[in-house]
Amino acid sequence: MTAVAAADLDHGALLQQCAAGDRRALQALYQAEAPRMKAVARRMLRRDEIAEDAVQDAFVRIWHKASQYDPERGSALGWIYTVQRSVALNLLRGSRHEDLVEPADFDAIQERRQEIHTAEEVWGRLDASGRLRTCLGGLEPARRKVVLLAYAYGLSHGEIAGRLARPLGTVKAWLRRSLESLRECMK
Amino acid sequence: MSATDLDRIADEYVVGLMDDDEAREIERRMAGEPALAAAISAAAERFLEIDLSETPVALAAEGWSGVEARLRAAEGAGGDPILLAAERLRRRPTVASHWRTVAQAGMAACLVLAAALGWQLSQPAPEMIAVLVDSAGEPQAVIEAFADDRVTVLPLVDFAVPDGSTLQVWTLPAVADAKPVSLGLIDHIARLNLRGPDLPAPAQGQLYEITIEQAGGSPTGLPTGPIVGKGFAKGII
Structure with missing residues (x-):
């Protein structure tokens, strides 16, 4: 697959292709967006390997939910990052409890x-x-x-x-x- | 619900101020409530620039194949999270506890299926698979047995091993008069490859079990300690 500059990529069309079962479209999205999605996940989750997990989870969700993306409502990137954030928040909420107290160390x-x-x-x-x-x-x-x-x-x-x-x-x-x-x- | 309420809820969801249950409820409602879905899209667009202004970071070399493996695992069961958790366990067993609760919440049948799917992905294919369950019937670990006396142990739970103890993996070859044979010791939670002694090829119905033994392994050469899990081998269809 040839690399496509992210700016030239039609994310919405790729999501529609994902919904139609085209795995190459998902891979194109991965190549274009995963590095930045991982930066977002790492900012929230702090650990690199957990962020990597979160990105992989997000792409599984993107694949399964691509048909729910509605271009009338908003941008494909907005939808993709909402999925990534939801996965990251899920991991974050699952791995800790509220800490109102002062940090320990x-x-x-x-x-x-x-x-x-x-x-x-x-x-x-x-x-x-x-x-x-x-x-x-x-x-x-x-x-x-x-x-x-x-x-x-x-x-x-x-x-x-x-x-x-x-x-x-x-x-x-x-x-x-x-x-x-x-x-x-x-x- | 007024438009303002929807906007407020959408903001709380998008900004990440909801707990897990609330967020899941919103995600469930979105499919059937276009107004809510639209409010969430609008909220996401408002804040999107914060995420798009991030500098991309390097991905793990095997990142895309990780996505593909998770998809293959999910396809067998419509994206069941337990399968995803089991697949993740197979790929990166030492990391994080976030899958653990998910895996533990699963039913035995799901895990057996997940395990079987896991094996189909690994090369070469094992001869037999055994899902080891505890006395309550909860899956504890999966054993894959290969023709060359090699076994792979995939723990499904974080075993609590007392200090000074070790986990020992055993099999009872399915031949007349066989005694349990030690396949090796496990001292940490990870996907492990153990090379057993020269044994008959793993067979349908062959017993595998993991016991807690003193450090260094059972002094008698036979299982003596409490059983963590046991199960019978089954071939892959």
Whole structure:
């Protein structure tokens, strides 16, 4: 198979071919998107081999659910990444319990500081003229952070409260209002 | 449900604020509720740029063949998660505990099927397969026996082996007056290849079992400790 630049790939057509049982279409999607999907999974799951697992699981799901993709509703990439995120969140939720308490060891503290720090970087690397960047920019930094910690790192309400040393109720309220503002802003 | 409620739920699903049960419920409803599916698509589009701005990372060399193997395993049973878990176990048995609960939740029949599928993928094909079950009938491990006296052990659960103990794998060749023969010791949870002594070719109905023995193996050369699992060999159809 010849490599196709991701930008030239018609993801929607490939999903339709997957739905029709064409395994080569799935392979083309894999070649084009799996490396970036793994980056997303690794950001959330942290461990490389678990991220690899998550990507393979996602492609199995993409294969079985490809017929559910409806181009009228949204982009093929949006659908594909929703599947990948769902698999990763599933693994994440299955492998831990809520930790509201302080991190136990130094490495864990460092890792969490890193997450909080990189949440801003995630925002910073978005297209400066894009609506997401602009609308996130309209939120107070602390409220922007809770959204990014949830979306980018898959942290639960409780985990975010623990990381930011804020009451759970506050974090829930921030998230609810921040998501509302984003919906409004991005209309 | 109002459009605002749908949007709120869609956001919570897409951002990842739901627990597993809630998320599964949403995924189930999506198929029959176009408005919900549309709200989720819209929410996904809002945040997609965060994921698309990630820098791609290197995949494992065998990544695509891993996808193919999982698909083959799933095809036998309509994508049953237990099959996927068993297939993953076959391929990468030492990693992660996330499959374990899934595998343990499965029924014996599914696992036998999963195991059989697993074998069909491996080369060369084993002569016989035995699914070892515990006293409650729960599958504990799968043995694949090859013509050259080699056996492969695929643990299906994380055996709790007390300190100072080891797991020992046995077979009772299906010939008259045979005694149990040790095939080897297992000291960690992984897919293992054991080379047994020179034995008759594995046969239908041949007993395999795993016992807990003192470190270094049974002092008598025969199984003495508690049985972790036992099962009879069956040929592949």
